[in-house]
Amino acid sequence: MEMMPYQPHLDRSMSDPGLTLPLTGCGAPEAESNTDWRLGLPVLDGQGLTLRELAIEDAPALFAELTTEEVARFISPPPASVEGFEKFIRWAHKQRAASQYACFAVVPEGQTKAVGMFQIRMLDTDQHVAEWGFALGSDYWGTGLFVAGAHLALAFAFGPMEVERLEARSATPNLRGNGALRKIGAVREAVLSKSFERHGELLDQALWTILREDWRRIRGAFAVN
Ligand SMILES: CC(C)(COP(=O)(O)OP(=O)(O)OC[C@H]1O[C@@H](n2cnc3c(N)ncnc32)[C@H](O)[C@@H]1OP(=O)(O)O)[C@@H](O)C(=O)NCCC(=O)NCCS
Numbered sequence: 001m002e003m004m005p006y007q008p009h010l011d012r013s014m015s016d017p018g019l020t021l022p023l024t025g026c027g028a029p030e031a032e033s034n035t036d037w038r039l040g041l042p043v044l045d046g047q048g049l050t051l052r053e054l055a056i057e058d059a060p061a062l063f064a065e066l067t068t069e070e071v072a073r074f075i076s077p078p079p080a081s082v083e084g085f086e087k088f089i090r091w092a093h094k095q096r097a098a099s100q101y102a103c104f105a106v107v108p109e110g111q112t113k114a115v116g117m118f119q120i121r122m123l124d125t126d127q128h129v130a131e132w133g134f135a136l137g138s139d140y141w142g143t144g145l146f147v148a149g150a151h152l153a154l155a156f157a158f159g160p161m162e163v164e165r166l167e168a169r170s171a172t173p174n175l176r177g178n179g180a181l182r183k184i185g186a187v188r189e190a191v192l193s194k195s196f197e198r199h200g201e202l203l204d205q206a207l208w209t210i211l212r213e214d215w216r217r218i219r220g221a222f223a224v225n
Pocket of ligand 1: 134142171176
């Protein structure tokens with residue numbers, strides 16, 4: 001699964017001095033109204049958590065939560081240092097400003113620390129096709145944060161981002177990842193044989209989709225909000 005589309009070795013934009021971005025754009029009142037998510041992601045409140053824009057200050061917490069072996073086992077390698085996460089977050093802000101990408105930090109209720117992420121990346125802007133991915137620190141697995149966060153992320157994808165088709169790829173041995181997608185109502189469309197290399201091994205991935213009409217059908221089943 002492409003949890004981290006950011007690839008430092010391909011990122012020439014980081015040295016581009018022409019584009020300045022708010023690095024702590026979360027919570028801006030104007031973003032709250034969803035007038036234009038490209039200017040800053042809104043703060044989304046759900047059951048037991050908030051989704052908000054990634055901030056540079058999240059880098060140490062995300063590094064600690066998302067680089068453990070159990071979290072990173074079936075996703076593309078996360079940045080290998082706190083500085084790598086800082087670069088990723090700057091890249092995410094630029095991609096958001098370019099209408100290509102929205103990446104939310106997951107903050108459990110009563111905390112300020114980011115413990116995971118939900119991301120939505122446009123694959124084809126004209127066709128409104130996007131891919132989403134998610135990861136939580138393992139202490140938060142099985143707590144309900146995933147379902148509550150997925151509800152908010154899906155509402156954002158099919159709302160302000162105007163996505164028509166949302167894809168997810170999950171390595172077939174990733175039992176939690178596939179179970180999580182299945183239980184929220186994603187449709188397992190295909191198996192992409194040997195499509196994902198991890199730890200020197202080529203893994204099959206399940207391709208899961210949620211279409212706009214699926215979202216209309218399944219959103220009522222989320223017992224949150
Ligand atoms: C993917 C992820 C965000 C899901 O969050 P979570 O809190 O673990 O998800 P949930 O516990 O709500 O749901 C997982 C579902 O997987 C299934 N599942 C869990 N363990 C399983 C196992 N060993 N075998 C089969 N199914 C399993 C269950 O159906 C479970 O739902 P339920 O028990 O509530 O019915 C989290 O596991 C994670 O961050 N994983 C690492 C990163 C990752 O792989 N991300 C990409 C996913 S495509």
